[in-house]
Amino acid sequence: MTDSSRQVNKWLITLTVMIPAFMEIVDTSIANVALPHMQGSLNAGTEEITWVLTSYLISNAIVMPMTGWLARVFGRKHFLMACIVTFTVASLLCGAAPNLGCMVFFRILQGAAGGALIPMSQAIMMESFPPNEGGMAMAIFGIGAMFGPVVGPTLGGWITDNITWRWIFYVNIPVGIVAIIMVNAFVFDPPYLKKQRSQIDYWGLALLTLGIGALQIVLDKGQQEDWFSSSFITSCSIVAAVSLIMLVYAELQHPHPVVNLRLFKDGAFASGNCIMFMVGFCLYGSVVMLPLFLQTLMGYSATMAGLVMAPGGCASVIVMPMVGAYLKRGDGRKIVLCGLLLGAWSLYLMRGFTLQASFADFMWPRVLLGAALGMIFPPLARMTLANIPRVEMGNATGIYNLLRNIGGSVGIAVSATLLTRLSQFNQANLSAQVNPYNPLLQSKLAALQQAAMSRGADLATARKVAQEIIYRLVRREAAMLSYSYIFWIIGMSFLAIIPLLFFLRKPRET
Structure with a gap:
């Protein structure tokens, strides 16, 4: 880096780049809970309103892998500041959007600007810490990355319920202004990363x-x-x-490619990206399925579901600094292995959920999963990026984060598809047991029918009420079996990652 940048404290640089990264991570999930409210305000249909999320994810994914190339063309500091400014202005426009068309367009701008924030922040942090502290740098970055998905839905729900959904975008404005000021003061382009005309x-x-x-x-x-x-x-x-x-x-x-795929010649980078793809699959699949299970089957409110999820993020925040300290002298592969085994165990516990489970029964597996992810992310990022030349660090972090996000999208898509298909399959199987020849069923129907009649219902109404209750029970049990199988698949996916660890190497400290 230049002389002026060498004098900047690494913790100041860390705080500076974590602010825009955290803002982008929160915004990826903060709008989810506000969709029903947006639907009425923007006069949109149920399927149309989901483009508020899809448009952001698409533009975000497109820009992410070209981050390194754009930083070399425009200069990293100027490009980072331009992204923060665009993200902040787009947030203002999203909050003021009068209709769905404008909202989707502004979300595309916001996603495009946000797509570069995480890779650039990660690249700057890798350079700000000496090689032997690379694990601590990634641990600190991981704290923000893990805390964002916890804060996003909770903050979005509170703002939507107590103020208005438009403020989930307006809150970015003061944060963006602070980020712009700090980047201008504390971030500098290193001498090897000058604007390139090619x-x-x-x-x-x-x-x-x-x-x-x-x-x-x-x-x-x-x-x-x-x-x-x-x-x-x-x-x-x-x-x-x-x-x-x-x-x-x-x-x-x-x-001079937009995405330098030659980086995959490095075995650690290639295998690390494969592992991150699978970790993204497991992380997003489980994080989406658990709140859905709690709200649709257990009757939890969005706030209560958030309280189940929050301790997992806290566990990651506690574990990551300890992992970062260990990585100064220890082998990161051992930590990743322990994290994968712990993640598989947490999903095994989720597989055992029942419709009679308590709040604590749901919370503790989530805590274990959060701790597992805290053990995986810092050492994996450090080992994956260890051999990448500094000039290619922005490109490498862009690819790395893109594969995590695509893995997450695949995980969500597979989990949602399995839930639909398995629920139909399990419901058909259970419905076969609902017949006049099942003595347990007839006994249950008689009890329900008698209970309805004791409340004043006539015979026909009581029989109908009893049948509806049985039908709802069958649907709930079918869904419960489906969630259990999905948790089992995600847990097995954690174990399937383990062989890829043999292709990673402990970074050489210089």
Whole structure:
């Protein structure tokens, strides 16, 4: 770095880059709980309003892998400040959006600006700490990354219930202003990362935009559109596959590619990204399924579901600094292995959930999962990026974060599809037991019917009420079995990652 940047305390730089990164992570999830309220204000249908989320994710995913290239073209400090300014202004416009069309457009701008914030923040932190403290740097970054998804839905729900949904965007404005001031004061471009004037990779830009955009649409809308029975999803899948295959060829041929795929020649980087893809699959799949289970089957409110999830984020925050301290002298692969085993165990406990489980029964597996993720993220990031040249760090962190997000999108899509299919399958199987020849069923029906009649219902009404109660019980049990199987699959996925650890190496300290 330049002389002026060397004099800046590394903790000041850490605080500076964590503010915009945390803001972006929170915004990824904060809008979820406000969709029903937006729907009425923006005069949108149930399916239309989900584009508020989808548009953000698509533009976010497109920009993320080209972060390193954009930073070299425009200069990292100027590009980072431009992204924060755009994100803040877009947040203001989202809050003031008069209709759905404007909201989707402003969310695209917000997502595009936010897509670069996390990779650049991660790259700057990797440079600000000496190599032997790289694990601590990633632990600190991981605290913000894990705390954001906990704060987002809780904060979004409170703001929506007590003020108005528009303020979930307005709260970014003061945070963005503080971030701009601090980046201008404390972040500087290193001497090796100067603005570069080179041939623009137009094919790479076009194919990346088309391929990642189409893929994100498929993953986000696939279950809603019944996957390949929809011509729209089929067309998007073909576009994504062809574009991404052509992208690989184009980027390997171009001297200055938008996405430097040659980084995958490094074994640690390649295997680390594969592991992160699978960790994203497990993380997002479980984090989406658990609140859904609590709210749809257990009758928990959004606030209560958030209270179940929050201790997991707190466990990550507690564990990560200890992991970072250990990594100064220990082997990160051992910590990742312990994290994967602990994650599998937590999902095994979730597999045992019942409809009679208590709040504590739900909370403790989530605490274990949070601790597991706190053991996985810092050492994995450090080992994956250990051999990457500094000049390519922005590119590497962009790819790394993109694969985590795509893994998460795949995890959510697979979990949602399994939930729908398995619920139908289990309900059909359980319904087969609902017949006149089942003595337990007839006894239960008689008891329910008698209870309804004791409250003043006539015989026909009482019989109908009893049948409706049995039908609801069958649906709940079918859904319970489906969630249990999904938790088991996610837990097995944690174990399936373990063989990839053999391809990682302990970073050489210099």
